[in-house]
Every structure is written in structure tokens, then in C-alpha cells.
Amino acid sequence: MTSVIEKATAPASSPAYTVSELLAVVSCRYLQGKRRVFAGIGLPTLAVALAQKSTSPDIEQVYESGVCGAHPPKLPETIADASLATGAETILTMPVLFGYVLQGGWIDVGFLGAAQIDRFGSLNTSVIGPWDAPTVRLPGSGGAIEVMANSQEVFVVMRRHNTTSFVRELDFCTSPSPIAARRADPKVPTRGAGVTTVISELGVFTSDAEGELCLASIHEGVTVEQVREQTGWPVKVLDSVTVTPPPTEEELRLLRDDIDPGRVYLR
Structure with missing residues (x-):
């Protein structure tokens, strides 16, 4: 799995973004081709809004507050933002949302953020x-934790990528990956694949057949060695x-003119 391009470097530049x-x-x-996305507020919401206006006009965003x-008409600032009700296809009670939509396996992608993540996506x-x-x-x-356990797969976006956020061992396991849950108790029912994609400030990780997160892409100006140095576990790097x-x-x-002109989430 380890790549031969240990010293690979993205082109150095001063990006205008x-x-x-x-x-x-x-x-x-990465959301292209996905249908139902259970997205948190912040960067996940921003990404889905961009997908709706570009690659995936039919993507359906589901909010924890029950909005499906x-x-x-404007970028919501919380999951209870009143603007979410305007034009929504349906609004469900939270028991119905979690008990039927999420636990029923209807969510293609759960899209989360986190303070810490480990090599298997907990x-x-x-x-x-x-x-x-x-x-x-x-x-x-x-x-x-319900999103992790019941979505077909989970995407995680991490603004910071360092050894305190990408860690060998979590300070506290809030949302165990399906692999970790089965390891703790083989009888635990797990529906989906867990975290399959992590997008950070340095690059993109995707999961392998064992569920381990492997480096798949580096951003402009970043080296593979930088990613290794800023990650708390020995990083596997895809050959590709x-x-x-x-x-x-x-x-x-x-993003700037249509979706978030007020810079609610863009910084």
C-alpha cells in the first residue's frame, strides 16, 4: 500500500482561495453522484449547497432538526434556522427522522465534522x-453517533490537520466507527461502511478494505512527508x-457570490 512517491510534492503556489x-x-x-446527505451545519452545509448549484442539482439534504x-433561500446558521422550512420537501419529527429515515438506511452519506479522528474513522x-x-x-x-452507525457511508471534513486532531488514540470516543464497534462487541449491529472519506486542510484520505484511512490526495503546496509529520499514526499512502x-x-x-456572500462559513 505504501507509495513509491514518498517525496512527491504538489506544485508550490500562493493559492487565491x-x-x-x-x-x-x-x-x-466527492458528493457527486450521491442522493441523500445528512449534513451538519458549517462546511458540510456549504459543500452540499455548492453541489446543488453545480454537480448534483438533485442532491437531497437532510438536517438533524427534521428538515428533508x-x-x-439563504445559508442556514443553525439546524433550527427558520429559513430551512422555506421550500423544504418535508419536515419530520425527530423520532421519525432518526427512527425511520436514518435507522431505516435511507441516508447515502452522513457528513460530519470532528475535533479528533483516528486511523479507522472513530x-x-x-x-x-x-x-x-x-x-x-x-x-x-x-x-x-446515529449518523455514524446508520449511514451507508460517512464523510468527515477537518479544518485542522495536526497530531492533536489526527490521533493514534482519541481522548474520548464519541462516535465509534463500525469497525471499532464490532471489535468492542461482535454482536453490535452496524449498517454502513463508516468513514470512507476525510477532507482536511492538507489532503484527502479514503478508507481501504480494512477500514483504515489512507492518503489518496494532497493539496497544492503540500508534501506527503508533511502529511506524515502532521498525522498521529503511520500513514498508508495509496500508490495512486x-x-x-x-x-x-x-x-x-x-461560493462567494451566490451561496455565502455574507461569509457565514467562508473565512
Whole structure:
């Protein structure tokens, strides 16, 4: 699995786009061909909005608040933003959303963020540091553990890529990957593949047949060695690792002018 291009380097440049714009564009590209996406607020919402206006006009976004098939007139700032109801295809109660739509296997992609991720795609959104005296206390699971357990696959977008976010061992396992869940208890029912794609500020990881996250793409100006240095586990690098194509002018125009002109999520 280890690539022969250990010293491969993307072309050095001063890109005319921000990390947020890059992550939204790359995430959008990986959503092409997907139908129902259970997306969190923030960069996942931005990526789905871009997909709806470009590669995937029929993509259906589902929010934790029960909104399905959202077509908001403006970028929502929370899952309870009133604009989500405008033009939505349906609004369900949360028990119906989780008990029927999510647990029923109707979600193609769960799209999440996290503070920490390990090599098999388990996530920490609870605490950084020890549980009884954390250095940072985070929001917790919300619906993420259900999304992890029941989506056909999960995408994760990580703004920061360093050894405190891509870790050998999580400070707390909020959302175990299906592999970790089965390892803890073989009788645990798991529906989907878990985390199959991770988009970070340095590159893109995809999962192999064993569920381990492997480096598939590096962004402009990034080296494979940089990714290794900033990742808390020994990184497997695909033989076919590529350099991420930069955002196009049209993708950036859609993000800046049509989708998020107020810079709610773009920074």
C-alpha cells in the first residue's frame, strides 16, 4: 500500500482561495453522484449547497432538526434556522427522522465534522484532555453517533490537520466507527461502511478494505512527508495518490457570490 512517491510534492503556489473554500469545493466534488446527505451545519452545509448549484442539482439534504429536501433561500446558521422550512420537501419529527429515515438506511452519506479522528474513522466531539479535567469541552455527539452507525457511508471534513486532531488514540470516543464497534462487541449491529472519506486542510484520505484511512490526495503546496509529520499514526499512502485540482473560478464565484456572500462559513 505504501507509495513509491514518498517525496512527491504538489506544485508550490500562493493559492487565491482560503482553506474553507478549498474544503467546501473538494467536499462538493466527492458528493457527486450521491442522493441523500445528512449534513451538519458549517462546511458540510456549504459543500452540499455548492453541489446543488453545480454537480448534483438533485442532491437531497437532510438536517438533524427534521428538515428533508431543504432548499433554503439563504445559508442556514443553525439546524433550527427558520429559513430551512422555506421550500423544504418535508419536515419530520425527530423520532421519525432518526427512527425511520436514518435507522431505516435511507441516508447515502452522513457528513460530519470532528475535533479528533483516528486511523479507522472513530470520532471525538466530546472533550480534549482527560474526561474529569478536560482542557476543552466540546458539544458532544448530537446525532453524530446515529449518523455514524446508520449511514451507508460517512464523510468527515477537518479544518485542522495536526497530531492533536489526527490521533493514534482519541481522548474520548464519541462516535465509534463500525469497525471499532464490532471489535468492542461482535454482536453490535452496524449498517454502513463508516468513514470512507476525510477532507482536511492538507489532503484527502479514503478508507481501504480494512477500514483504515489512507492518503489518496494532497493539496497544492503540500508534501506527503508533511502529511506524515502532521498525522498521529503511520500513514498508508495509496500508490495512486494525486494532487487535488484547485478550485475553479466558477466554483469560487458560486461560493462567494451566490451561496455565502455574507461569509457565514467562508473565512
